[in-house]
Amino acid sequence: MKIFDVQNIRKADLFTIENEPVSSISLMERAAHNCAEWIFEKCKNHTKFTIFCGNGNNGGDGFAIARMLYMKGFDVDVFINKENEKFSDDTFINFKRVKEIPGISVFDFSEIKSYHFNEKTIIIDALFGTGLSGKIEGAYQKIIEDLNEIKVSKISIDIPSGMFADRLNGKSDTIFKADFTLTFQFWKKAFLHPETGRFAGKVSVLDINLNKEFTDKTQTNYFTIDDEIILKIFKPRNEFSHKGNHGKAVIVGGSYGKIGAVVLATKSALKTGSGLTFSVAPSCGYIILQTSLPEAMFIEGGEKSISNIEKVENTVFGIGPGLGTENLTENALIQFLKNQNEPVVLDADALNIVSKNSDYLNLIPENSIITPHPKEFERLFGRTENSFERLDLAKLKAEELQIYIVLKDHHTQVITPEGNIFYNITGNSGLAKGGSGDILTGMITSLLAQKYSSEEAVILGVWLHGKAADFAAEKYSKEAMQPTDVINEIGNVFLQLNKKATTEL
Template sequence: MQKLLTSSQMRLADAFTIANEPVSSISLMERAVQAFVANFVKEVTDLSANITVFCGKGNNGGDGLGIARLLFKIGYRHIKAYIVNFSNKQSDDFSENLKCLEQTGCEILTLNQPAGAKAVLADVVIDAILGSGLNKPLTGEYAELVQIINAFPSRIYAVDVPTGFPSEGMIFENYNGIKAYKTICFQRPKINFFFPESAEATEHYEVVEIGLNEAFIASQDSDIHLLEEEDIRKILKPRKTFSHKGTYGHALIIAGNTTTMGAAILSSMACLHAGAGLTTACIPPGGLVALNTLLPEVMALPRDEYTRIEDASKYQSIAIGCGLGVSAENAKLLESLIVIGQPLVIDADALNILGENSESIRQLPKHSILTPHMKEFDRLFGSHDNWWSRVETAKAKAKELQIIIVLKNQYTFICSPNSEVYINPTGNPAMAQGGMGDVLTGIIAAFVAQNYTALDAALLACYIHGKTGDDLASGQFVVNAAQLAEKVSHTIKQII
């Protein structure tokens, strides 16, 4: 599990590595330059490409000068390095790399006014103008220059962070920074790369190692963590000899309605394939034929307008909401479960019912798991106009209510009762089809039934759900929810 650090903390990691490895600042910069170039040349293979490197006069610009030098040395001959001369100050490492570049014969030009960039003709642009730490929108000459660069037909590669993009904190409305095709960042991704607004700044990012001290990074105070497969492997429990269906718990899935039985089928299917020993689907009587035909292993509890769960304790996990429908009777059913006090997995229409009753939200059983997408989250906890504040609210509410909040998006944020946030990196746009949330709910219910803690169940489910989608997407354009549910068991076996 990787701790994600702020830009100021990453600078501390630089300083610690320099002082304690020890290594000189310019040598550490050279590592970054080499790592960037090794990644860059895998994509830009044409040695005759016209490459323009825009270099500010700080350390990010120093990286850019080093990148120009190394590319020129490798054999890229059509390289121009533009010094963005909008400041009188320049860092020592910038000065040192400028001297080195001047000895190569690479063309170096000085840009004193933004308009000078209009004459640039480039196949590829490398952005090394401003580095991390920016906490306000670009203004003046920098804003004008970036506007010109963004208008180029060239692909833009950003060094560590796109110029004008904040590494953490609220992403400005009407972002006016560099719009990169790809950002090659050093040692850790920027926290803000995981928020949807970052799509304006970079289409892709990739992390390259530069040898910063990992023990120091791990010691930093950060409540944001990036999940890795090794974390999931440590949590998963192999099945033991002499275990039986009772060993792996009984999950109850309360889902489906007259026109939405697919949600109940998908959620139950996922629960089955994620390993629950027994799965019961509480569904409308009209769905019994479909359930028995498609999932003969799943038991049925027919649901009518008077249904109440008489003995909730017989189930090790209870999930409610997928395709349920919003009605007064379903609201009563959810309320009856909340009063019992057994932790619940709550999704979809059950979240919408909760959103209409703030008192029920305050009474949620501890260790319950809520799985909202953006709109459902805002119905529950109020409107938000940016993702940074939405995640901050999720952190606060998870702690206040002592629940798990799984805030779904391309990168899902799992917020725990101890104010920690875990970012799930798996999943892809091929999974953008209906039913995926139903499958996730079923997987979570299965892991809760198998006696994983609520947090571990959420972490496992999110990672495995996304990884299954990633594996399927490697061979097809879109992935549907039924395919994914059926492959979950294969993913678990692959990891464990």
């Protein structure tokens, strides 16, 4: 799915109004209807809604939602700033419609202190939409601060009030803290970064049928990884294929006390479907690897740490899990990179070794994939103040080095050499455990070995990783799930994916 900035979202609205054609008030009704239907389906255990409306079109959505929820039998009250009732044209129409309904009371913001909220109440934020250009102050700042203190469920319409859609807010900015955000047609960039996304809660993207011609022809460098993208990438396995058709994956890693990392990476590579899978590890890990992974072949790379990595033709290498950074290992990795022309996957200690010398970065073959977490990224490329700056720096480095960068985060970002950004929206906080990155390395290496392009392998890999984690969380909980549980769910994701791919045909 494309991610549009505020300017293009406005253009999409106008293009739809002009070319469908549909009036702006009818488009507002369409958006409000979809919100009301979502709320009706998800919030049946609640009986009362208090809707806080601003003067712009976001407030107009709120007034329309109030009317629709009232017609469905809910108790609805509306709050406005009565000191400033200068509404936009469409918003004023919906405000008048609400005032004509005797069962909906309209309160001033100042009356919140005497208003009774109970456990069956849901607060709906329709104060400010994506058009916000500056810091919220005055009565609106005060009402948002008051609402954030109230302990009931909260829903934002389109975007939490006070949040900028495309950029980072200031540290002192006041932002509504939602449990759920019902956004229209597109993800907003701010939802996908930890500094701002935490205000949005769980995001649901509601299709309001904006003009598809505009969406298709309008260019952007930002995308979310959704089923449509994955189904274009995924290649169901040919029934007449053999192991030679599915590539050779080599996982290089492990050191004394860290053999588990290479076990996890190798196991995930096997589960992801590589035809032949090898582990290059020190001899101290031989028994562990051969016992736990009889399907993989063992290649000795040293005694207690890796001291030698042999180049093998027509083979994809994933290097780093549990590797260690001692001098022998550093020399082995750098010598390997000097002789390697084909793309490799580098993670963990392989990245820590490369970060020791800026010249090492230039040894990474073009179209390779690196998968740093924030601290590893900092060691490689320098400190940034926030995830927005980190992404901008990653774009520069991906283009400069002609590599793919996977910025691991709650919504992991894939950055291509061409400057395209793909945000992953599968996965959960259960992945915040040691070993989760190792299994991602194995998955991407396996897909690259199976002749997926670097871009395809990394997009499918991060999606698969997150989807398997979602399955594991459903079964075991985010707290209890382990990386091995994620590996064991890879097969279930492929079952679902094959079913969808067959259905699409």
